[in-house]
Amino acid sequence: xxxxxxxxxxxxxxxxxxxxxxxxxxxxxxxxxxxxxxxxxxxxxxxxxxxxxxxxxxxxxxxxxxxxxxxxxxxxxxxxxxxxxxxxxxxxxxxxxxxxxxxxxxxxxxxxxxxxxxxxxxxxxxxxxxxxxxxxxxxxxxxxxxxxxxxxxxxxxxxxxxxxxxxxxxxxxx
Numbered sequence: 001x002x003x004x005x006x007x008x009x010x011x012x013x014x015x016x017x018x019x020x021x022x023x024x025x026x027x028x029x030x031x032x033x034x035x036x037x038x039x040x041x042x043x044x045x046x047x048x049x050x051x052x053x054x055x056x057x058x059x060x061x062x063x064x065x066x067x068x069x070x071x072x073x074x075x076x077x078x079x080x081x082x083x084x085x086x087x088x089x090x091x092x093x094x095x096x097x098x099x100x101x102x103x104x105x106x107x108x109x110x111x112x113x114x115x116x117x118x119x120x121x122x123x124x125x126x127x128x129x130x131x132x133x134x135x136x137x138x139x140x141x142x143x144x145x146x147x148x149x150x151x152x153x154x155x156x157x158x159x160x161x162x163x164x165x166x167x168x169x170x171x172x173x174x
Contacts, residue, residue, distance in 0.1 A: 030075045031087060032158045034132060040071040042093050045137050045144075045151040053113075053173040055106055064103060067095045070134070074157045092155055094136030098129065106173060113172035114165040117149040122165045124156070132158045135168070 044061045051057040071093045077085040101107070111125045124133070136155045137144055145151035149167035156163045 031077060032074070032163070034157050035073045035075075037070055037072040040069040040093050042069055042071070042138060044069060044095075047137075047150065047152045049152065049168060050170040051104070051106070051173060052170060054109060055104075055173045057104060059100060059104055059171070064095055064100060067099050067103065069093055069095055069137075072134075072157075074155075076157075076163065091138075091140050092134065092136045093138035093141075094134040094152075094155065096131055097133040097135055097154065098131050100135055101129070109173045111174045113174065114154050114168060115170040115172065116153075116165050117167040117169055120165065122154070122162050124162070128156075130158075132156065 044064060046061050049059040051059060071091065073089060073091050075087050075089050077087055109126060111123050112129065113121050113123050115121045133154065133156045135152055137152055139147070143151060144153055144166075150169060152168050154165040154168055
């Protein structure tokens, strides 16, 4: 009887490890890729982001009211620097950062510093700014204002690290 229990435990352990490995491989192709991108009918919440540096301005919901809001899904790892980290499937809604920058005529810069409440600052070079960066307002159909300090965050789906800046308050143009 003891042998059967021990063999069963070994088999369960090996099967469990194998299924986790398959799950990780299943997600490898999707992590960081935007999936199911569609136009949204969600409303943009009221917000304000200060813009400083080479350009001094403010970005508000009123400035962006004619931009399209998109719903999309992304698989992200819990810890961006650990390839064996758990993968989470998240649904987001927001506007493309590239369209926001064009709307506000922010074109001549080397990098952008995105600042959050507290001391968090994340820098993106001009080369890293592409159509996969979004200013998002909803996470899993819940307004960010219900879970974050501000109603807006930066989300960079395809970067391996620095893939989001929660509670966004300011953008420094350098």
